[in-house]
Amino acid sequence: MTLPQNIKSHFPIFTHHPGLLYFDNAATTQRPQVVIEAIEKFYKEENANIHRGVYPLSARASQAYERVRAQVANFIGAANSKDVAFTSGTTDSINRVASGYLKKQLEEGDNIIISALAHHANLIPWQMLAEEKKAELRVISVDAQGNVDLNELLKKLDRRSRLLAITSISNSIGTLNPVAEMIDLAHRKGVPVLVDGAQSTGLYPLNVRTLGADFYTFSAHKMFGPFGVGVLYVRPRYQDQIKPIHFGGGMIKRVQFSKTEFLDFPKNQEAGTPNVAGVIGLGAAISFCEKLDQVQCAKHLKSLAAYAKEAFASIDGLHLVGQPKDYGGIVSFTMDQVHPHDLAQFLGEEGIAVRAGHHCTQPLLESMGLAATTRASFSIYNSTAEIDQMLEALKAIKKFWE
Numbered sequence: 406m407t408l409p410q411n412i413k414s415h416f417p418i419f420t421h422h423p424g425l426l427y428f429d430n431a432a433t434t435q436r437p438q439v440v441i442e443a444i445e446k447f448y449k450e451e452n453a454n455i456h457r458g459v460y461p462l463s464a465r466a467s468q469a470y471e472r473v474r475a476q477v478a479n480f481i482g483a484a485n486s487k488d489v490a491f492t493s494g495t496t497d498s499i500n501r502v503a504s505g506y507l508k509k510q511l512e513e514g515d516n517i518i519i520s521a522l523a524h525h526a527n528l529i530p531w532q533m534l535a536e537e538k539k540a541e542l543r544v545i546s547v548d549a550q551g552n553v554d555l556n557e558l559l560k561k562l563d564r565r566s567r568l569l570a571i572t573s574i575s576n577s578i579g580t581l582n583p584v585a586e587m588i589d590l591a592h593r594k595g596v597p598v599l600v601d602g603a604q605s606t607g608l609y610p611l612n613v614r615t616l617g618a619d620f621y622t623f624s625a626h627k628m629f630g631p632f633g634v635g636v637l638y639v640r641p642r643y644q645d646q647i648k649p650i651h652f653g654g655g656m657i658k659r660v661q662f663s664k665t666e667f668l669d670f671p672k673n674q675e676a677g678t679p680n681v682a683g684v685i686g687l688g689a690a691i692s693f694c695e696k697l698d699q700v701q702c703a704k705h706l707k708s709l710a711a712y713a714k715e716a717f718a719s720i721d722g723l724h725l726v727g728q729p730k731d732y733g734g735i736v737s738f739t740m741d742q743v744h745p746h747d748l749a750q751f752l753g754e755e756g757i758a759v760r761a762g763h764h765c766t767q768p769l770l771e772s773m774g775l776a777a778t779t780r781a782s783f784s785i786y787n788s789t790a791e792i793d794q795m796l797e798a799l800k801a802i803k804k805f806w807e
């Protein structure tokens with residue numbers, strides 16, 4: 406499937422809401438029928454807890470869960486399914502790296518580097534850790550257009566740098582970062598890199614090994630999968646250095662009252678009953694994405710954003726926020742005299758779903774002198790015709806406020 410005309414028909418939400426223009430894909434995507442069906446089928450026909458029962462239903466559920474692990478590994482380019490842990494999402498994955506890996510490595514006077522584009526999920530865990538360990542949180546700034554400055558990254562990397570944590574695509578202004586180059590710069594100084602792939606995984610070409618990511622994180626719900634499931638990929642050389650931060654059943658070799666021996670990564674990250682149906686749903690979402698051409702999807706998203714930027718900027722008093730050199734399917738803007746929330750509400754009344762606020766990137770927006778923007782974020786089921794409709798709605802709002 407390479408972006409067929411009828412792509413929308415795979416998503417039941419649009420049958421239930423025929424007029425809906427859904428432009429809030431950076432928050433969460435819609436789910437295709439195949440994902441909804443896979444979850445329903447699991448609960449109706451295959452439901453059992455995993456890695457515990459020896460009866461056939463449980464064994465089959467365990468196999469299905471482990472098949473998805475292998476599927477994820479293959480999809481992201483990991484060498485082995487053992488490089489992939491299931492988590493509850495990107496936020497959970499990043500917190501595991503902060504508390505389970507970096508906490509042990511970090512000493513007073515060390516530094517952690519992030520970029521100003523960071524989502525709060527890829528900022529606060531490092532900030533908390535830096536505070537606790539009396540380490541420094543270094544922030545690579547972005548220029549007025551929203552591009553990261555690689556020279557600044559180079560200057561900030563030094564022998565006390567313990568991690569670089571970067572974002573593939575900015576969820577608030579759309580910047581598509583030169584992740585491979587940034588990883589290369591960090592690696593030359595011996596610094597491991599975490600990539601927050603929440604906004605790119607599924608619809609952009611990805612191979613974690615070619616990229617060189619040491620830690621890679623993403624959420625199922627942003628790539629057509631269910632809520633409550635995510636992935637943490639850890640490069641083999643760091644796997645014995647990431648310790649569990651949650652403890653309980655399913656992650657142990659041997660428990661005595663005096664001490665416990667844990668299983669190796671990734672099993673040591675999956676204490677307790679995991680979200681089995683969610684993982685099955687993630688598998689279905691990946692199967693859906695596997696049928697797409699990621700190069701074409703990335704092009705489609707960029708061309709929608711380019712189209713929207715040009716169209717929206719034609720409105721007098723509408724200001725695009727961020728004009729990065731390379732970008733994904735995300736457009737942020739403000740309109741003179743209309744609060745971003747009011748704008749989003751007016752659009753909502755017209756059946757157009759966009760988000761308003763700081764998009765969990767408050768420091769970035771503050772550095773741009775803003776408290777909030779209105780954001781349209783696109784996916785494979787969006788079209789230029791829909792953007793034309795939004796343009797008309799924006800013009801009408803503008804007229805109303807004049």
Ligand SMILES: Cc1ncc(COP(=O)(O)O)c(C=O)c1O
Pocket residue numbers: 431432493494495496497524526527572574575576601603604624
């Ligand atoms: C770039 C980025 N990182 C991290 C997250 C957090 O993802 P989740 O809420 O699924 O944990 C988001 C969510 O919007 C995001 O856009």
